[in-house]
Amino acid sequence: xxxxxxxxxxxxxxxxxxxxxxxxxxxxxxxxxxxxxxxxxxxxxxxxxxxxxxxxxxxxxxxxxxxxxxxxxxxxxxxxxxxxxxxxxxxxxxxxxxxxxxxxxxxxxxxxxxxxxxxxxxxxxxxxxxxxxxxxxxxxxxxxxxxxxxxxxxxxxxxxxxxxxxxxxxxxxxxxxxxxxxxxxxxxxxxxxxxxxxxxxxxxxxxxxxxxxxxxxxxxxxxxxxxxxxxxxxxxxxxxxxxxxxxxxxxxxxxxxxxxxxxxxxxxxxxxxxxxxxxxxxxxxxxxxxxxxxxxxxxxxxxxxxxxxxxxxxxxxxxxxxxxxxxxxxxxxxxxxxxxxxxxxxxxxxxxxxx
Numbered sequence: 001x002x003x004x005x006x007x008x009x010x011x012x013x014x015x016x017x018x019x020x021x022x023x024x025x026x027x028x029x030x031x032x033x034x035x036x037x038x039x040x041x042x043x044x045x046x047x048x049x050x051x052x053x054x055x056x057x058x059x060x061x062x063x064x065x066x067x068x069x070x071x072x073x074x075x076x077x078x079x080x081x082x083x084x085x086x087x088x089x090x091x092x093x094x095x096x097x098x099x100x101x102x103x104x105x106x107x108x109x110x111x112x113x114x115x116x117x118x119x120x121x122x123x124x125x126x127x128x129x130x131x132x133x134x135x136x137x138x139x140x141x142x143x144x145x146x147x148x149x150x151x152x153x154x155x156x157x158x159x160x161x162x163x164x165x166x167x168x169x170x171x172x173x174x175x176x177x178x179x180x181x182x183x184x185x186x187x188x189x190x191x192x193x194x195x196x197x198x199x200x201x202x203x204x205x206x207x208x209x210x211x212x213x214x215x216x217x218x219x220x221x222x223x224x225x226x227x228x229x230x231x232x233x234x235x236x237x238x239x240x241x242x243x244x245x246x247x248x249x250x251x252x253x254x255x256x257x258x259x260x261x262x263x264x265x266x267x268x269x270x271x272x273x274x275x276x277x278x279x280x281x282x283x284x285x286x287x288x289x290x291x292x293x294x295x296x297x298x299x300x301x302x303x304x305x306x307x308x309x310x311x312x313x314x315x316x317x318x319x320x321x322x323x324x325x326x327x328x329x330x331x332x333x334x335x336x337x338x339x340x341x342x343x344x345x346x347x348x349x350x351x352x353x354x355x
Contacts, residue, residue, distance in 0.1 A: 003314045004086075005341040006050035007033050007334070008079065009322050010108040016323040025324040028053045028072070035331055038324035046334045048318075048341065052079055054108075055322050064117040076115060080125035083315060087126055088133060090313050091228050091243050094349035098307035100248035102336070103319035104329050112317055113249045114199070122317075123224060123247050127195045130228070141229040143186040144195065146202035149299045150220035151268040157202035157222070159185050171302050178310070179295075179302045186227065199224075219265045221272070221300055222249045232352065239352035246307065250276075250300075272300040277336060283309045284342035313347045316340050 057070030101109035115121030153168030275298035295305040318337040
């Protein structure tokens with residue numbers, strides 16, 4: 001099956017509204033996304049599995065929640081329901097899944113994944129839905145891990161920084177030739193409050209900086225792993241099956257000149273995104289790759305190897321700025337998303353094993 005790709009267009013932000021030459025350069029019709037060059041007025045159309053219009057067609061309440069005023073509008077609750085249903089069905093059937101966000105700084109990646117205030121993102125919504133669907137937690141176990149890739153090193157966000165190894169955790173290969181993070185902590189979840197506390201802890205430990213557009217930008221890629229262990233009794237044996245959802249909030253490429261004090265971090269970040277783009281291009285065009293996929297070029301591509309062409313059901317949300325000021329970057333992201341949707345995975349369900 002091919003990777004499922006969606007785009008989401010956010011509202012203008014303050015920085016864009018204050019710009020005299022700002023205009024909307026993007027539109028959505030069904031699952032088609034149309035981008036228009038603000039200079040030539042020429043348009044180009046892209047087709048995805050889903051195209052979500054969150055730009056307008058709503059009013060914001062005092063509590064931050066959005067009320068739909070147009071049938072075109074897709075709010076966080078629509079997007080959460082769309083993906084949590086797929087992800088949880090996969091999980092309970094024993095399939096591994098991955099959903100990752102991709103886009104420019106301040107395009108809505110972290111908002112879509114985690115939410116803010118009273119607006120839930122895909123991650124907390126999915127975890128709460130899972131807790132409500134499991135009738136018996138004594139026969140099922142939910143475990144959460146969270147880590148970041150920072151300058152090609154991996155740090156566990158759910159343990160104290162004082163316990164972090166100097167050069168981070170190691171990426172290893174298991175017996176199925178799949179990459180995993182060695183010695184990553186796992187934390188049980190039995191209630192929404194447990195989950196919220198883990199997210200708070202992990203978010204406090206991750207790294208960010210003040211970027212352009214007066215926005216807080218991450219310069220690390222953040223991964224959250226939700227593992228479900230399902231157990232059944234069969235005669236005098238106990239059988240267990242583990243399946244995972246990997247949520248990846250990918251940092252955006254940054255301009256080095258805009259972040260001079262963080263130059264080495266930005267160069268490392270940009271190199272990892274470039275490695276991802278190369279892997280995606282080669283997977284989508286088998287004839288051009290020469291039979292070799294260079295997953296080992298970066299920590300990011302090793303971690304995502306199973307999600308890109310492997311044993312996984314994968315979903316991508318490409319978040320977009322509607323502003324004509326970022327037309328070129330938005331068009332590049334749409335082209336990248338179009339390449340991602342050509343990648344075919346071979347998902348196989350995990351099996352129960354005796355414990």
